[in-house]
Amino acid sequence: MSNNKPVQIILDLKSNDDGSDRKPHGHHGSCRPHVVICPGYGNKDFPFPNAEDLTVRALTRLKKKQADAKAAQAEGGEINTDGIGSKSSKGQRPFDTAGSGHSHEHITGACAGDSWDGLSKDQTFVPGMPNLGQIPKPAAVIAQSKRARENGIDGTLFVAAGGLRELLEDGKYDAIVAERFDDLVDKVNWARDNMGPKYQRAVESLSSQLSKLREVYLGALPRVLDGLRAQNPGVGEGRLIEAAVEVLDEELKQIISVLRIWTDAFGQQRGGSYKQLDAVVFAVEQAFLLFEGNDPSQPLSNDVTTRLKNRVFGVGDTFVARFSGEGPATLPGTRGPVRAHALEVPHDERHFITLMLVLYMHEFRHDVFHDVEGMGEELTAVVSKAIMQAAGKGELKLTREHVNIGKQRVPLANLLTKMYADTIGEVDADVSGGVLLAGPAFLYNMLMTFSAFNSRRRGVFNQRQLLRTSSFYEMEENANGQMALSFLPHPPDYIRAHIVAAALDEIGMPDEAKQCRLLADQAVGWKVPEFITWDDVNGTKGRPTIKIPVEDIKRAAPFVARALIRTPLESLGKVSTGEVIYWTPKSEAKAQMLAEMMMDGEAQLPTDKGDIHVTHVIAAASLAYWGLCKSGTQPRDGAAVIEATALKMIDQVRNAFETRKAALEAEAARVAEAAKADAAKNLAPPAGDGTGEGGDGESGDGGEGGDGSVDSDAGDPSAETGPDGAGPVAGGPGAEEPQS
Numbered sequence: 001m002s003n004n005k006p007v008q009i010i011l012d013l014k015s016n017d018d019g020s021d022r023k024p025h026g027h028h029g030s031c032r033p034h035v036v037i038c039p040g041y042g043n044k045d046f047p048f049p050n051a052e053d054l055t056v057r058a059l060t061r062l063k064k065k066q067a068d069a070k071a072a073q074a075e076g077g078e079i080n081t082d083g084i085g086s087k088s089s090k091g092q093r094p095f096d097t098a099g100s101g102h103s104h105e106h107i108t109g110a111c112a113g114d115s116w117d118g119l120s121k122d123q124t125f126v127p128g129m130p131n132l133g134q135i136p137k138p139a140a141v142i143a144q145s146k147r148a149r150e151n152g153i154d155g156t157l158f159v160a161a162g163g164l165r166e167l168l169e170d171g172k173y174d175a176i177v178a179e180r181f182d183d184l185v186d187k188v189n190w191a192r193d194n195m196g197p198k199y200q201r202a203v204e205s206l207s208s209q210l211s212k213l214r215e216v217y218l219g220a221l222p223r224v225l226d227g228l229r230a231q232n233p234g235v236g237e238g239r240l241i242e243a244a245v246e247v248l249d250e251e252l253k254q255i256i257s258v259l260r261i262w263t264d265a266f267g268q269q270r271g272g273s274y275k276q277l278d279a280v281v282f283a284v285e286q287a288f289l290l291f292e293g294n295d296p297s298q299p300l301s302n303d304v305t306t307r308l309k310n311r312v313f314g315v316g317d318t319f320v321a322r323f324s325g326e327g328p329a330t331l332p333g334t335r336g337p338v339r340a341h342a343l344e345v346p347h348d349e350r351h352f353i354t355l356m357l358v359l360y361m362h363e364f365r366h367d368v369f370h371d372v373e374g375m376g377e378e379l380t381a382v383v384s385k386a387i388m389q390a391a392g393k394g395e396l397k398l399t400r401e402h403v404n405i406g407k408q409r410v411p412l413a414n415l416l417t418k419m420y421a422d423t424i425g426e427v428d429a430d431v432s433g434g435v436l437l438a439g440p441a442f443l444y445n446m447l448m449t450f451s452a453f454n455s456r457r458r459g460v461f462n463q464r465q466l467l468r469t470s471s472f473y474e475m476e477e478n479a480n481g482q483m484a485l486s487f488l489p490h491p492p493d494y495i496r497a498h499i500v501a502a503a504l505d506e507i508g509m510p511d512e513a514k515q516c517r518l519l520a521d522q523a524v525g526w527k528v529p530e531f532i533t534w535d536d537v538n539g540t541k542g543r544p545t546i547k548i549p550v551e552d553i554k555r556a557a558p559f560v561a562r563a564l565i566r567t568p569l570e571s572l573g574k575v576s577t578g579e580v581i582y583w584t585p586k587s588e589a590k591a592q593m594l595a596e597m598m599m600d601g602e603a604q605l606p607t608d609k610g611d612i613h614v615t616h617v618i619a620a621a622s623l624a625y626w627g628l629c630k631s632g633t634q635p636r637d638g639a640a641v642i643e644a645t646a647l648k649m650i651d652q653v654r655n656a657f658e659t660r661k662a663a664l665e666a667e668a669a670r671v672a673e674a675a676k677a678d679a680a681k682n683l684a685p686p687a688g689d690g691t692g693e694g695g696d697g698e699s700g701d702g703g704e705g706g707d708g709s710v711d712s713d714a715g716d717p718s719a720e721t722g723p724d725g726a727g728p729v730a731g732g733p734g735a736e737e738p739q740s
């Protein structure tokens with residue numbers, strides 16, 4: 001990287017939030033595992049390698065390991081000359097590989113990869129490699145020896161013994177494979193027998209993926225072993241197996257660990273001790289149903305299903321959750337079994353999961369953002385346009401026209417737009433997930449959670465600044481020698497608080513917005529920085545620190561929040577996100593009421609306050625924790641009370657939901673039955689029948705009897721814009737009383 005060449009930094013506006021920083025393993029940079037998700041971008045089926053490819057890859061991996069080890073070794077000693085380039089050895093290889101003068105002290109993959117490849121193509125007979133060799137055919141029938149003829153003793157013994165040996169060999173591999181997969185398979189089998197019908201498709205899919213994987217492993221293991229054996233004469237079989245297994249495990253590690261997310265989820269269900277996981281699953285599933293614009297218990301209208309051309313999440317999808325060292329995160333079903341999205345829940349949240357559930361609304365929104373076709377791109381464009389237009393018209397007044405990046409002057413409006421565009425995924429998840437699904441509870445939760453994370457090492461009272469005010473960028477040189485800048489997807493905490501505040505303003509909660517800003521300032525010790533800074537993520541020398549005035553980021557935030565909430569989106573069928581989900585004063589009143597109950601440990605849900613959704617309960621849990629801390633309750637005690645109470649409340653919401661759903665399904669069935677009877681009576685269908693969207697015949701997707709909700713109940717899709725926009729109108733006619 002030359003330092004004296006003037007590099008031009010370019011700001012191209014496209015969302016770089018493709019989720020790639022949120023892989024289940026090894027996300028890097030400043031990304032905090034707790035505010036991270038893992039949307040999947042896999043293929044429809046998990047891309048398993050076949051046994052041949054796996055073998056080649058495994059052997060190549062060994063080769064590289066060996067080469068690395070060699071390079072690390074001091075020079076001298078034995079140098080492996082059996083390289084790829086050696087002509088003479090190449091010429092003789094088919095016959096001399098196993099028994100030639102080459103002696104390898106190590107299990108070396110140094111020549112394995114290539115020679116193996118060559119061998120398998122040549123189909124040459126190789127001693128010690130029975131599976132691959134092609135045994136020369138005799139030219140004609142050969143006479144039997146006299147002894148054999150007379151005694152009736154032929155080669156059967158050798159064949160029989162050899163066969164048995166092979167069988168034992170097969171069994172040996174089975175044992176190794178069993179060790180790897182039996183536990184996973186057991187859990188899936190348990191799920192097949194014990195989990196509800198809605199999980200069965202996922203169970204079947206998982207089961208077939210596992211058996212595919214098992215087959216691949218079983219196919220590759222002997223081949224890898226053969227390859228190793230041929231290349232390492234004299235090395236003990238045990239050591240060879242060890243090496244083969246090790247390298248195959250490494251090769252398949254990622255696939256296995258992804259599948260394990262699902263099998264663990266089943267396993268933890270089997271364990272029965274993780275009631276909290278059910279709460280996570282229920283909260284996210286309900287959020288999803290709310291987002292679809294209906295009472296969660298209503299079947300979806302065709303209008304809604306068409307509107308949400310889901311890329312990954314389909315109608316009727318289910319979620320499973322596991323506690324793990326990762327997360328919070330979700331992995332869409334495309335990365336594992338179909339139609340079951342996996343939620344990663346950090347173990348350390350296990351005893352107070354209800355306090356953290358509002359964060360899963362943020363996670364949930366990530367999935368929507370990546371899932372609804374065209375939404376990510378559209379929101380990026382919408383937000384960029386909003387900032388540029390506001391700046392152009394003078395509605396957004398910036399503190400200055402230009403800022404410097406190193407020696408280059410760039411228009412501040414452009415840089416600001418670029419920053420918001422690059423962080424759009426997170427900003428959107430905070431605004432349209434956190435705030436619109438949980439209201440002010442999200443602000444309290446976010447601020448205390450960030451502060452807790454940031455003080456993990458030193459403690460709250462030793463950490464001067466509880467919210468971060470800096471982050472990182474990446475620069476990539478393009479073909480023209482320009483440097484393309486991209487900000488990492490997570491805006492620094494302090495800014496996020498201000499974006500959340502702007503969203504609260506936008507939904508008519510200015511007092512809470514003010515509170516949010518004050519708390520953010522308190523968290524940075526009342527020393528509000530003048531600039532938010534971004535540094536090169538790789539620490540490359542000579543790269544400038546990018547500084548954007550805090551004041552300008554704050555001024556742009558309302559335009560961003562408004563654009564995200566209010567702009568009608570093509571990807572949502574020309575409605576805005578705010579028309580689909582919304583947190584109203586009524587929602588907030590319910591959450592506040594529940595929070596007070598929780599603080600008193602009172603779990604019995606009222607029956608006269610309209611529908612209570614899980615979103616109200618989870619918002620209440622965060623508010624109640626804050627309230628108890630404010631009241632001087634010891635935080636651990638407070639958390640314990642809330643956890644117990646909130647879980648009970650969630651159970652009631654779940655029961656009410658299931659009862660309502662069952663009633664609606666029964667009603668739909670009755671209507672369908674009646675329609676059938678009608679149709680039987682008069683053979684010609686009534687003329688006006690086409691109006692009810694999607695007559696019962698065509699809605700095969702999940703919602704049994706798609707128009708069962710056409711009757712008088714709350715199924716009217718317009719209910720989504722009702723005053724309690726988080727779902728049906730409060731106290732709507734469809735409300736069954738919650739059961740305790």
Ligand SMILES: [Zn+2]
Nearest residue numbers: 035036426429
């Ligand atoms: Zn996030």
